[in-house]
Structure formats: C-alpha cells, structure tokens
Amino acid sequence: MVLQLRIIGLALVVLALLHAAFARYFNWRTEFAPVSLINRQMMYVHTFFVAFVVLLMGVLCLTSAPELLGTPLGRRVALGCGIFWLARLLIQFFGYSPELWRGKRFETCVHLIFIACWSYLSGVFLLAGLG
The missing domain is CATH 1.20.58 (Methane Monooxygenase Hydroxylase; Chain G, domain 1)
Known part of the structure; x- marks a missing residue:
C-alpha cells in the first residue's frame, strides 16, 4: 500500500502542474472576457488553490506514505x-x-x-x- 500511495503522490504532483495550462487550453481569456473582473479572478484564484491542495496532497503521499498507513x-x-x-x-x-x-x-x-x-x-x- 505504501507503493500505491507513492504512485498516487507522483500522479497528484503531475495533475497539480497540469493546472498551469488550464487557462490557455480552455481559452479562458476569450471565454471569461464578458464576465465581471471579480468572477474572472475568482476562477483563476480557485484553480490555483485547487492545484495547490492537489500538489500538497501529492507531496504528502510521496514523503509520508508509511505515516498515512501506520x-x-x-x-x-x-x-x-x-x-x-x-x-x-x-x-x-x-x-x-x-x-x-x-x-x-x-x-x-x-x-x-x-x-x-x-x-x-x-x-x-x-x-x-x-x-
């Protein structure tokens, strides 16, 4: 199970880093142009924090898998x-x-x-x- 958690940790780090490409891939500049500034910025900020939590979860699995289990x-x-x-x-x-x-x-x-x-x-x- 330690190995499974470490595999998950690596996958979560990669997933977190992929979030950096979301704005470009999903064409947020154009898609959110008609949206108010607060709503546009909330989308960017929330995406950052989702990615950050996923990154931290991945790092936790990579560094502390035995502790998560034991x-x-x-x-x-x-x-x-x-x-x-x-x-x-x-x-x-x-x-x-x-x-x-x-x-x-x-x-x-x-x-x-x-x-x-x-x-x-x-x-x-x-x-x-x-x-």
Whole structure:
C-alpha cells in the first residue's frame, strides 16, 4: 500500500502542474472576457488553490506514505483524502452534463479515464483510512 500511495503522490504532483495550462487550453481569456473582473479572478484564484491542495496532497503521499498507513492521524488524513476524491468521483457523474462528452470520442475517453483515476484515488485512500 505504501507503493500505491507513492504512485498516487507522483500522479497528484503531475495533475497539480497540469493546472498551469488550464487557462490557455480552455481559452479562458476569450471565454471569461464578458464576465465581471471579480468572477474572472475568482476562477483563476480557485484553480490555483485547487492545484495547490492537489500538489500538497501529492507531496504528502510521496514523503509520508508509511505515516498515512501506520498512525491514527495518518489514517484520518487518508480517510479525509478518500472522501475528497470520492466527492470528485461523484462530481464526474453529476456535476458535468453528458452533453460535454456523449458522442465525442476524445471527450468520452477522457471522461472514462477520469472515472478510473478518481475511483483509484478514492479507493486507495479509503482503504488506507479505514484499514
């Protein structure tokens, strides 16, 4: 299970770094041009902090996997991470319209990859937290 947490740690660091490309990839300059300044800046700030939390979670897994498994506090933190990723998995089903991916090969593939990723993350963290 230590190896699983370290693999997750590496994946989360990569995921956090990928957030840096979101604004360009999703064309936020154009998409958010008609939005008020506060709403535009909130999107950027919230994206930064989501990426920051994901980065810290990844660093925690890389540096403290045995403690996450072997101490009461570590198991509580792992359980919290499991609940976090389980919530993200549920959002994948109920927070995004199927119009975004249904009938589109690439988007459907990404949707399924995210379901697999969020399932893996929540499963490993929940097992670590409850084990």
